[in-house]
Amino acid sequence: MGLLDTEFSDDNIVITKVDDLLNWARLSSLWQMSFGLACCAIEMMATSASHYDFDRFGVIPRPSPRQADIIIISGTVTLKMATRIKRLYEQMPDPKYIISMGSCSNSGGPYWEHGYHVLKGVDRVIPVDVYVPGCPPRPEALLEGLLTLQEKIRNESLVKKAV
């Protein structure tokens, strides 16, 4: 992980890089905006609940966008909802991350062909960091998506954003 580069025999002294410290702090406490859209939101709830326990990765649901670090787009984004999602995203403080959960928000999913009111992928309105496939994805898949995001944050730098 690179946080504890050098450890002294004396307590309370650690030498590390600012990048590593910031990234470690950010990735270990990703507060999630509690915002469900459709079917995937139920799987997101199941991931937060007792069996899968999102809490152990530091993911705690926050109802307000102003206190959230990540937003999980869990479900079908309709044209009416797209402008609201954009506004919610703009209200979040930096640094902010997005997980797109499920085929609907990845690409429109089963509503791709005839869904005249469905946005064909949430990445048309906001920038997505991690896509989780599935309809709906299993909780394990969402957890894997979160771990991927954490890995991405770990490689960030103050001068250069990770791709």
Place this chain on the structure above:
Amino acid sequence: MLKTEQMVLNMGPQHPSTHGVLRLELELEGEVIINVKPHLGYLHRCFEKHCEAMTYPQIIPYVDRLDYLASMNNEMGYAIAVERLLDIKVPERVEYIRIIMAELQRIASHMVAVGTYGIDIGAFTPFLYLFRDRERILTLFEKTCGARLLYNYIWVGGLSHDLPINFVNETRDFLKDFKKTVIEVNNLLSYNKIFIERTANVGVLPVDSAINYGITGPNLRASGLKWDIRRNDPYSIYDRFDFEIPVGEGKHGQVGDCWDRYFLRVQEMVQSIRIIEQALDQLPEGEITSALPKRIKPVEGQIYSRVENPKGELGFFIVSKGQLQPFRVKVRPPSFINLSVLGELCKGHLIADVVAILGSIDIVLGEVDR
């Protein structure tokens, strides 16, 4: 002379207790609600348009996504409607498996309703306990058909898979444990003094206005009317099972208040356990598909068929012009019609009660907007 004016407060579409993407426009006089205007359409997924382009079996996955907490019940309702249109009978074993699945799904749906209602009121623990047990139902479904939430399991004229090995015993084990959970939830939440204070005498729905609004399902029964399609207009083989229909009694307040609506769901879970146990006892051996041609093509005609969903009466109106695709599929969604009463229930209550009332109606936005 003091000048007063009403305030308009916006609630949603991003709000933790609107159960999805519902937006409410509250007109307030101080903290008292004068009027509630629900704004819909944030999850309109064009279901009826899709039905025009899909063949009859292809529609089933879209039916799943209407009320995504009760996919099995939706599939069963749709399959029964098409089977009545085709005028075919399904094998005995299929009927029993369908009922076992539908009742398990009813328990799972009520678990989410009861658990999230607890969260809305401020009790977090029952949610965790109920989701722990809900995972076991989902595991049973997953073993049967491979999916946790949206199954595509009940097909027109049959099922996609037979039951897996040991399904009967595992279901019995689950039911045995779940009976304890019901008692636990009752002790934690139902008879909790704070919970009763928040829900009793709040949002009282008299039975005559419930009928006028077309309310069905647990919300209607909580108002005191014994109306259950499983008993009053039996479909499938529900007439073979012995179960009670609980009605609201107004134990802690008036008949038809939020507590009644909440507690009715707990009682229904107990009745579902009874139905599943009887169905498991009588489960016959046999085929799981009836002899149907690969291309389902009903003759010209139309049908309205209804089933009792966890949320209320789910109806499918299908018009066939003798083609592979239906000419028109209209859904009668229980959540949408139950939601219409919200304005009347909220009038005269405080802002905090809106959350309690909305949670007790138990809507799913996938079905409201379709």
